[in-house]
Amino acid sequence: MACEAASRRRHHALAVALPGQGHVIPLMRFCKKMAQQEGFTITFVHITGAYFTSEQRRQPPLNLHQHHDGKQRDGEDEGGMTLDIRRVQIAMPDPSQLAGAGAMECFFAAVDSISPQIEQLLLQPYDPPITCLISDLFITGPTQRVADKFNLPRIAFYPSSQSLLLLANYIQEGALSLEEILKALEARERLKDTIFKEGLPGLPTIKVRDLIEHITENSKQRFLWVFRPDLVKDAPFTTFPEELLSKTQGRGFATHWVPQVKVLSHQSTGGFLTHCGWNSTLEAISHGVPMLCFPYFADQFLNAKFIIEEWKVGLGFEESKESGLIAKEEIQRVIQRLFETEEGEHLHSNAKAFRDACVQSYLPKGEAFNNIQSIVNSLT
Known part of the structure; x- marks a missing residue:
C-alpha cells in the first residue's frame, strides 16, 4: 500500500506554453494547482528567442526563485505551500526569417520547429523522470509528436473559454470580407x-x-x-x-x-x-x-x-x-x-x-478541486 501511494505521488509534468502573456500565465496557474497535489513536480518550459527585446529576455516568465539546491522553483503558493515548479528555457527561430504568407503563419511555423528541443529535455536525467506533458492547445503539433514518440500522456490546455472552443461548430460563413478589412487598414x-x-x-x-x-x-x-x-x-x-x-x-x-x-x-x-x-x-x-x-x-x-x-x-x-x-x-x-x-x-x-x-469551487469536494483530482487520477 505504501509503495503504491509513493508511486502515485511521483508525477513529473513537462509544461509547454505558447510564447505570449495570455498563454503563459494561465498555464502556470494550472501548473500551480497541479503542483499542489502531493509529490507532483512541474518543469515549466519558457520559449524564448534572440529576436525578443532585451527587456523581454531578462524577465523571468513568472515569479520563480533560485533555491539553495540550484534548481529554479516557484516560491510559496497563495496557501503558503512550497511548490516544486522548475524552469527551463528553449529558443525558437525568428518568425520574420521564415518564409510564409503572413506574420501569424510564420510565427506558428517557428513554434512548430521546437519538437527536437522538447525531445532533448525529455532525455535529461530528471528526478523524478518526466511522466506526462502539459501543453497549450495552440502548439498541439510539436508537443503531441514528442508525446507519441516517448509514449507519454499529454494534457491539452486551452487558455480560452469552452464556449469559444465550441463556437467553430456553429460558424457557416465569415462575417467580414477581405476587401473591407484591407480598405480599413x-x-x-x-x-x-x-x-x-x-x-x-x-x-x-x-x-x-x-x-x-x-x-x-x-x-x-x-x-x-x-x-x-x-x-x-x-x-x-x-x-x-x-x-x-x-x-x-x-x-x-x-x-x-x-x-x-x-x-x-x-x-x-x-x-x-x-x-x-x-x-x-x-x-x-x-x-x-x-x-x-x-x-x-x-x-x-x-x-x-x-x-x-x-x-x-x-x-x-x-x-x-x-x-x-x-x-x-x-x-x-x-x-x-x-x-x-x-x-x-x-x-x-x-x-x-x-x-x-x-472560492467554494477550489475547496475540497468543490468542482474545480474535483476536476484537478480527476486529471491527476487519469495519469495513474
Whole structure:
C-alpha cells in the first residue's frame, strides 16, 4: 500500500506554453494547482528567442526563485505551500526569417520547429523522470509528436473559454470580407488620436482625449490607469499624457504596469475597464469586480457577451451611429451606471456572488478541486 501511494505521488509534468502573456500565465496557474497535489513536480518550459527585446529576455516568465539546491522553483503558493515548479528555457527561430504568407503563419511555423528541443529535455536525467506533458492547445503539433514518440500522456490546455472552443461548430460563413478589412487598414491617418486602431470593421474605438476629458472634468471617481506606450504603433502618445496627471488632483495614478490580480483583489477596486481577454475575465470574476467591457480581438467579443448578457457582471459601450466611435458622453454614462445607480449595485452584488462561488469551487469536494483530482487520477 505504501509503495503504491509513493508511486502515485511521483508525477513529473513537462509544461509547454505558447510564447505570449495570455498563454503563459494561465498555464502556470494550472501548473500551480497541479503542483499542489502531493509529490507532483512541474518543469515549466519558457520559449524564448534572440529576436525578443532585451527587456523581454531578462524577465523571468513568472515569479520563480533560485533555491539553495540550484534548481529554479516557484516560491510559496497563495496557501503558503512550497511548490516544486522548475524552469527551463528553449529558443525558437525568428518568425520574420521564415518564409510564409503572413506574420501569424510564420510565427506558428517557428513554434512548430521546437519538437527536437522538447525531445532533448525529455532525455535529461530528471528526478523524478518526466511522466506526462502539459501543453497549450495552440502548439498541439510539436508537443503531441514528442508525446507519441516517448509514449507519454499529454494534457491539452486551452487558455480560452469552452464556449469559444465550441463556437467553430456553429460558424457557416465569415462575417467580414477581405476587401473591407484591407480598405480599413489603408486608412492609417485615422489612427492619430485613438488608443485602438480605428476603422477596422467590428472594432469599437475610444479616443484618448475623450477618456482624459471624462476622467479629469466629468468624473469624481478615483482611478488607476495602466498605459502601455507601445499599445498602438505610431500613436501620438508614447508616454502617459501629462495633462491627465496635472488635472486629476490626486484622484488617480498612471503607470505602465501593475500586478493586475493584486489590484483586483484590493477592496478599493470597484470596477475594471477591460478588453475582456479570458485571463482578465476570470481574474475579475474570481475577485468580485464588475467590468466595463471594451473587446477588440479574438474571443473577447464572446467573453463580453457572457459578461454583460448572461452573467450580468458588466456593462458595454455603444458606438455613435454617426462616427462609429464611442463618444465621451457614452463613457460618462456607462461609468455612472456602474457606480451611481441601482443597476450598478446589482452588478456589484452579482460579481461578489461569482467570487464566492469561485472560492467554494477550489475547496475540497468543490468542482474545480474535483476536476484537478480527476486529471491527476487519469495519469495513474
